[in-house]
Amino acid sequence: SQTIHQWPATLVQPVGSPLSLECTVEGTSNPNLYWYRQAAGRGLQLLFYSVGIGQISSEVPQNLSASRPQDRQFILSSKKLLLSDSGFYLCAWIKRDITYEQYFGPGTRLTVT
Amino acid sequence: GIQVEQSPPDLILQEGANSTLRCNFSDSVNNLQWFHQNPWGQLINLFYIPSGTKQNGRLSATTVATERYSLLYISSSQTTDSGVYFCAGLEAGTASKLTFGTGTRLQVTL
Numbered sequence: 001s002q003t004i005h006q007w008p009a010t011l012v013q014p015v016g017s018p019l020s021l022e023c024t025v026e027g028t029s030n031p032n033l034y035w036y037r038q039a040a041g042r043g044l045q046l047l048f049y050s051v052g053i054g055q056i057s058s059e060v061p062q063n064l065s066a067s068r069p070q071d072r073q074f075i076l077s078s079k080k081l082l083l084s085d086s087g088f089y090l091c092a093w094i095k096r097d098i099t100y101e102q103y104f105g106p107g108t109r110l111t112v113t
Numbered sequence: 114g115i116q117v118e119q120s121p122p123d124l125i126l127q128e129g130a131n132s133t134l135r136c137n138f139s140d141s142v143n144n145l146q147w148f149h150q151n152p153w154g155q156l157i158n159l160f161y162i163p164s165g166t167k168q169n170g171r172l173s174a175t176t177v178a179t180e181r182y183s184l185l186y187i188s189s190s191q192t193t194d195s196g197v198y199f200c201a202g203l204e205a206g207t208a209s210k211l212t213f214g215t216g217t218r219l220q221v222t223l
Contacts, residue, residue, distance in 0.1 A: 032209060038154075043215045044199070051209060059210075088154055100144050100203055102211055104156040 002027035006091050006105040013112055019064075019078040021108050023091030026072065032094040033074040034102070035066055037087045044090070050074060086112045115140045115204045119214035126190050126221050134185040134217045136200035144203035145176050146211070147185050151196045159185070159198075190221045 003026045013019060025031055035047040046059045048066035056066050063082050067075045074091060091105040116139035126132055138145070147159040160167050160174040162183065167174055171190075176183040187194055197218050201211040 034210075044213045046210060049209055057209075090156065094209075099161055101158070101161045102146060102201070103158060104148075107154050107156075109154070 002093075002095065002103070004091060004093055004103060004105040006089075006108050008108060009106065010109045011111070013081050013110065015083055015112055016080050019076070019081050019085070019110070021076040021089055021091075021110075023074040023076075023105055024072055025093045028093070028095055029071060030096065031072065032096060032100075033068060034092040034094075035074065035076050036090040036092065038090065039087045048076070081112045083112050086110055114210075115142060115202055115212050117200060117202055117212050117214040119198075119200055119217050121217060122215065123218045124220070126219065128191060128221055128223055130190050130221075131186070131188045132190060132219070134187070134198055134200075134219075136183040136185070136214055138181050138183075138200075138202045138212075140181070140204065141178065142202035142204060144211070145178075145183050146201050147174055147183070148199045148201065149194075149196055150199065150216070156199070187219075190219075192221045192223065195219055195221045 005024050032051050034049045036044045049057050050068040064078050089108045092102050094100050094102045118137045120135045145163050146161050149157045162174045162176045164176050164178045171188045173186045197216040199216045201213040203211050
């Protein structure tokens with residue numbers, strides 16, 4: 001069966017510090033991968049998605065970037081965090097079969113202080 | 114892209130009550146999913162239901178694709194049903210992005 005991992009689970013970082021969040025998927029190959037952000041009490045905002053290694057699509061201009069160095073690894077980064085980067089970051093994947101059903105990881109709760 | 118609207122935005126139920134959550138979408142979708150986000154933030158897949166009706170225990174869902182809506186039924190609600198329910202659709206002809214509704218926040222009280 002497929003599993004999606006995210007780490008760290010929680011993170012407290014000062015303004016101006018760098019960020020690296022990692023997401024990996026097990027048990028599948030060539031998935032579509034996604035990064036979402038959820039502000040407190042709000043809906044899901046799609047940040048980036050990737051349909052293959054090195055292929056990144058950005059949904060909103062922002063202080064963040066994403067990379068996909070391996071088939072089942074998706075990384076969210078920032079060079080200098082802003083207070084507004086605080087939130088709950090969720091990684092998700094879609095198995096490209098007939099359904100394109102999406103599954104989410106457990107999330108990383110980021111607080112920028 | 115498609116628009117996805119959910120109603121009601123908030124719902125408070127007493128334990129044991131039934132409820133219906135609605136999801137309207139603006140255009141044809143070929144993937145309609147319902148998720149439950151528990152109080153710890155985890156998004157749990159409830160149903161993949163592009164059309165028809167499915168049941169899983171106390172939960173069931175119906176999608177009428179031709180009329181562009183989906184319903185999630187919760188029967189005999191329990192406190193563990195609390196959280197936010199999201200529906201999301203994948204626009205026909207695209208293979209990459211789900212569009213999410215803004216969610217229905219459900220609180221089940223004793």
